[in-house]
Amino acid sequence: MKVAKFGGTSLASAEQIKKVCSIVLADKSRKLIVASAPGKRHKEDTKVTDLLIALAERCLAGEAAEAALGAVVARYREIAEELGLDDEIVNVIEQDLRARMALDTGKPEMFMDALKASGEDNNAKIIARYLQSQGVNASYVNPKDAGLLVSDEHGNAQVLPESYDNLRALRDRDEIMIFPGFFGYAPSGEIVTFSRGGSDITGSILAAAIKADLYENFTDVDSVFAANPHLVESPEAIEELTYREMRELSYAGFSVFHDEALIPAFRAGIPVCIKNTNNPSAPGTMIGFERKGNGNPVVGIASADGFCSIYVSKYLMNREIGFGRRLLHILEDEGLSYEHIPSGIDDITVILKDAGLEGEKEERIVKRIREELAVDDIVVEHDLSMIMIVGEGMRHNVGTTARAAGALARAHVNLEMINQGSSEVSMMFGVKAVQEQKAVQAIYDEFFKNANIIREEAVSHVRA
Numbered sequence: 076m077k078v079a080k081f082g083g084t085s086l087a088s089a090e091q092i093k094k095v096c097s098i099v100l101a102d103k104s105r106k107l108i109v110a111s112a113p114g115k116r117h118k119e120d121t122k123v124t125d126l127l128i129a130l131a132e133r134c135l136a137g138e139a140a141e142a143a144l145g146a147v148v149a150r151y152r153e154i155a156e157e158l159g160l161d162d163e164i165v166n167v168i169e170q171d172l173r174a175r176m177a178l179d180t181g182k183p184e185m186f187m188d189a190l191k192a193s194g195e196d197n198n199a200k201i202i203a204r205y206l207q208s209q210g211v212n213a214s215y216v217n218p219k220d221a222g223l224l225v226s227d228e229h230g231n232a233q234v235l236p237e238s239y240d241n242l243r244a245l246r247d248r249d250e251i252m253i254f255p256g257f258f259g260y261a262p263s264g265e266i267v268t269f270s271r272g273g274s275d276i277t278g279s280i281l282a283a284a285i286k287a288d289l290y291e292n293f294t295d296v297d298s299v300f301a302a303n304p305h306l307v308e309s310p311e312a313i314e315e316l317t318y319r320e321m322r323e324l325s326y327a328g329f330s331v332f333h334d335e336a337l338i339p340a341f342r343a344g345i346p347v348c349i350k351n352t353n354n355p356s357a358p359g360t361m362i363g364f365e366r367k368g369n370g371n372p373v374v375g376i377a378s379a380d381g382f383c384s385i386y387v388s389k390y391l392m393n394r395e396i397g398f399g400r401r402l403l404h405i406l407e408d409e410g411l412s413y414e415h416i417p418s419g420i421d422d423i424t425v426i427l428k429d430a431g432l433e434g435e436k437e438e439r440i441v442k443r444i445r446e447e448l449a450v451d452d453i454v455v456e457h458d459l460s461m462i463m464i465v466g467e468g469m470r471h472n473v474g475t476t477a478r479a480a481g482a483l484a485r486a487h488v489n490l491e492m493i494n495q496g497s498s499e500v501s502m503m504f505g506v507k508a509v510q511e512q513k514a515v516q517a518i519y520d521e522f523f524k525n526a527n528i529i530r531e532e533a534v535s536h537v538r539a
């Protein structure tokens with residue numbers, strides 16, 4: 076039995092939904108289907124989830140919301156009409172949205188999640204209706220009835236362990252099940268969503284719960300590429316990745332798969348395959364415990380902007396017991412989590428998300444670190460990007476850092492920071508955000524383009 080998750084781009088229109096249904100019907104083992112909300116039909120389009128957020132914001136601000144509601148209903152009406160479904164399903168969806176809009180706005184996070192979750196919930200209902208209209212034995216599954224329990228962290232839910240036992244029963248149902256992604260229910264009964272892009276997480280939880288043979292994640296690209304295709308032109312396709320490599324790459328910016336989605340599948344040992352709804356016969360990228368090596372120590376280069384750093388130096392920091400703990404305690408006190416901490420003998424740098432460290436809060440934190448830890452120097456830098464080079468081969472390969480740093484130097488990219496990381500399969504470089512694209516291109520050329528040219532030249536030389 077397979078779990079197949081279809082992303083927003085795969086379900087953005089009636090035409091896409093028809094493609095999805097034919098993919099589902101082409102393989103009898105595709106029984107548990109996870110649906111996202113309709114995504115973008117073209118570059119300038121708006122995802123239904125974003126329309127729902129706009130609608131919720133208007134309601135929360137006490138502003139007129141009919142036009143915003145109309146925009147959501149119109150997306151579903153167009154889909155339903157083109158699928159040949161009658162108006163009844165559109166009325167059901169409109170009533171459902173109005174009922175959610177009538178919820179208590181006194182709890183804004185709860186209200187927002189109830190509206191956000193409707194995107195996947197109503198899309199799953201439409202898809203189930205369409206399959207039924209084609210004579211297929213299919214039904215919509217409500218995550219509450221199925222027992223998908225999550226923590227009450229709105230917009231950032233974590234699955235609760237008892238969900239796995241609850242969801243296992245889905246294995247015994249003899250029909251195609253359409254399960255809405257992106258949300259579950261807290262034990263109190265309220266709807267709670269995962270973070271953005273979280274339908275990937277739903278799919279992974281279901282695959283682990285039913286011990287699926289495979290978790291297929293259908294999107295709009297043929298595979299995971301060695302670099303973000305928006306930053307590097309026609310990057311190489313990746314055939315295979317290990318769980319560790321994918322986890323690092325998705326954390327560091329490969330938005331094709333949610334970084335929290337790998338853990339449930341990994342723990343249960345379920346292989347994951349990233350595939351293209353628009354080209355389902357392409358093999359896609361397989362993710363598992365092991366992969367074949369190809370001689371390249373690097374498998375992918377990811378990057379993300381929106382970081383800042385706090386550099387702190389103090390003579391004899393290495394001898395001061397508890398310095399690191401007290402530094403991190405100040406951040407904890409101020410409600411901030413950190414991403415990385417490269418350190419030296421007398422200095423330490425804490426990398427954080429830029430959004431957390433601003434204005435008065437930044438001033439207060441800098442003052443506290445300066446005074447409470449009596450540091451010699453403290454420097455905060457904003458607008459940084461982190462470039463992550465990932466590959467299992469890096470564990471046995473010397474010189475990868477030197478090659479990457481050399482490529483960056485030749486491209487005149489200033490290195491703000493290097494972090495080897497303790498996982499041994501990744502290495503991180505901090506650069507100014509304005510140099511991110513240049514940095515990724517330079518490292519990509521070093522490990523993929525130039526390396527291939529050298530390999531090809533060597534082969535042709537031998538042949539000649």
Ligand SMILES: Nc1ncnc2c1ncn2[C@@H]1O[C@H](COP(=O)(O)OP(=O)(O)O)[C@@H](O)[C@H]1O
Pocket residue numbers: 081082083084085111114272293294295296298299300301302303304305328329330331332
């Ligand atoms: N390294 C990468 N490989 C493949 N796609 C990537 C990579 N980095 C970023 N992406 C982007 O991820 C997109 C797919 O993810 P997403 O938009 O979330 O799809 P979905 O709607 O299927 O959930 C691709 O269209 C591509 O632009």
Ligand SMILES: N[C@@H](CC(=O)OP(=O)(O)O)C(=O)O
Pocket residue numbers: 081082083084111112114122124125194256257270271272273274275
């Ligand atoms: N629709 C939600 C959840 C999701 O996973 O979407 P997608 O599959 O389009 O990335 C979002 O936009 O965040």
